[in-house]
Amino acid sequence: MNALAATNRNFRHAARILGLDSKLEKSLLIPFREIKVECTIPKDDGSLVSYIGFRVQHDNARGPMKGGIRYHPEVEPDEVNALAQLMTWKTAVADIPYGGAKGGIGCNPRDLSQSELERLTRVFTQKIHDLIGTHTDVPAPDMGTNAQTMAWILDEYSKFHGHSPAVVTGKPIDLGGSLGREAATGRGVVFATEALLAEHGKSIKGMTFAIQGFGNVGAWAAKLIHERGGKVIAVSDITGAIRNMNGINIEELLKHKESTGSLKNFEGADKMDPNEVLVHECDVLIPCALGGVLNRDNAADVKAKFIIEAANHPTDPEADEILSKKGVVILPDIYANAGGVTVSYFEWVQNIQGFMWDEDKVNNELQRYMTRAFHNIKGMCQTHDCNLRMGAFTLAVNRVARATLLRGWEA
Numbered sequence: 466m467n468a469l470a471a472t473n474r475n476f477r478h479a480a481r482i483l484g485l486d487s488k489l490e491k492s493l494l495i496p497f498r499e500i501k502v503e504c505t506i507p508k509d510d511g512s513l514v515s516y517i518g519f520r521v522q523h524d525n526a527r528g529p530m531k532g533g534i535r536y537h538p539e540v541e542p543d544e545v546n547a548l549a550q551l552m553t554w555k556t557a558v559a560d561i562p563y564g565g566a567k568g569g570i571g572c573n574p575r576d577l578s579q580s581e582l583e584r585l586t587r588v589f590t591q592k593i594h595d596l597i598g599t600h601t602d603v604p605a606p607d608m609g610t611n612a613q614t615m616a617w618i619l620d621e622y623s624k625f626h627g628h629s630p631a632v633v634t635g636k637p638i639d640l641g642g643s644l645g646r647e648a649a650t651g652r653g654v655v656f657a658t659e660a661l662l663a664e665h666g667k668s669i670k671g672m673t674f675a676i677q678g679f680g681n682v683g684a685w686a687a688k689l690i691h692e693r694g695g696k697v698i699a700v701s702d703i704t705g706a707i708r709n710m711n712g713i714n715i716e717e718l719l720k721h722k723e724s725t726g727s728l729k730n731f732e733g734a735d736k737m738d739p740n741e742v743l744v745h746e747c748d749v750l751i752p753c754a755l756g757g758v759l760n761r762d763n764a765a766d767v768k769a770k771f772i773i774e775a776a777n778h779p780t781d782p783e784a785d786e787i788l789s790k791k792g793v794v795i796l797p798d799i800y801a802n803a804g805g806v807t808v809s810y811f812e813w814v815q816n817i818q819g820f821m822w823d824e825d826k827v828n829n830e831l832q833r834y835m836t837r838a839f840h841n842i843k844g845m846c847q848t849h850d851c852n853l854r855m856g857a858f859t860l861a862v863n864r865v866a867r868a869t870l871l872r873g874w875e876a
């Protein structure tokens with residue numbers, strides 16, 4: 466099922482549980498604004514190449530729209546729409562004063578040089594600068610982008626609007642980025658995992674983990690799980706997959722990845738088929754890469770007892786049904802990966818106040834927000850007798866619906 470159809474289906478299910486008025490339901494579903502721009506840049510060899518950039522601003526009832534920018538060959542309108550909508554629900558679950566947005570450019574960043582990436586980012590910013598802003602829409606990193614990308618956006622945006630550090634989050638620390646933001650999504654995933662496991666009388670120590678994706682989110686989650694005594698037994702990324710049933714030494718793997726750019730030829734583990742990571746024997750599976758990776762073709766073969774959705778929409782609704790019949794407990798994306806946008810919020814607050822927090826404060830506040838959200842979700846699960854995904858969706862949709870009604874409809 467395509468990402469937008471899947472996201473709409475989850476939203477509609479929550480709206481039904483909440484008994485939402487049909488007009489309000491329709492208004493919450495339709496995006497506030499969809500932007501599509503052509504970005505033409507000279508390549509390093511002088512030839513011209515054109516890419517399509519998108520920014521979908523889904524909803525702003527609870528505050529400025531917020532969400533990452535993705536550079537990936539599969540970026541297309543339906544996917545960006547789904548991701549933007551998920552941001553609206555995610556910021557509401559985390560109870561931070563934002564709406565939702567997402568953007569991206571259909572390109573393969575691995576095929577572009579640093580200077581080509583910089584030109585592409587600057588052209589994209591020129592095309593959307595009058596539609597983003599500190600109090601309207603605040604981008605951040607997502608797949609294929611990073612702190613450097615945010616620095617270019619900040620610089621280009623500031624040429625039009627004056628120095629505006631809070632227009633993006635996930636910036637380099639030297640430009641007003643927050644301590645702890647780089648690790649925040651992975652750290653939030655670990656706090657969320659701890660909250661869930663504690664409920665089941667378990668802890669990370671001694672449990673086995675399989676992780677798909679070893680970029681910002683996957684690598685930080687793996688590192689923090691390893692530090693807590695969890696055994697990461699299988700890891701994959703775009704370059705391949707490895708396994709070690711005794712637990713992979715993640716510190717060593719990070720050094721190997723840093724020096725070679727790949728998981729290949731790592732001596733502390735055996736090579737394996739990348740497709741097998743999702744169905745590998747383990748206690749906890751953490752998808753940290755693309756959407757839709759758990760679907761009707763592989764859901765029945767999943768062996769994990771818990772799935773922590775660090776990626777956005779990794780589980781297709783058909784897989785959701787199969788997995789829930791098998792008794793697999795799924796911690797949904799709009800909660801599990803909310804640590805990134807939560808620390809983005811802390812960064813934005815620090816920029817607006819002109820006062821920097823130390824890293825302990827960032828991490829402690831992150832833990833407080835993640836734990837609070839978990840208990841809020843559990844409360845909705847009890848009230849509506851539903852699973853964690855619907856607990857998170859009903860929590861979020863109810864908050865956004867209330868804000869929308871309070872603001873009113875008068876033109």
Ligand SMILES: NC(=O)C1=CN([C@@H]2O[C@H](COP(=O)(O)OP(=O)(O)OC[C@H]3O[C@@H](n4cnc5c(N)ncnc54)[C@H](O)[C@@H]3O)[C@@H](O)[C@H]2O)C=CC1
Binds near residue numbers: 608683703777805806
């Ligand atoms: N960066 C952030 O703060 C947040 C990211 N997310 C989500 O987490 C996921 C990962 O994002 P990042 O780590 O930031 O991206 P990233 O670009 O840093 O890393 C992506 C990773 O996925 C791997 N990958 C790509 N295609 C793959 C495939 N077919 N099989 C296995 N691995 C593959 C890449 O090799 C890389 O290791 C995405 O779904 C993103 O939307 C969610 C919340 C916040």
Ligand SMILES: O=C(O)CCC(=O)C(=O)O
Binds near residue numbers: 635777802805
């Ligand atoms: O930090 C942010 O603003 C958004 C991160 C993001 O794109 C996501 O949570 O999917």
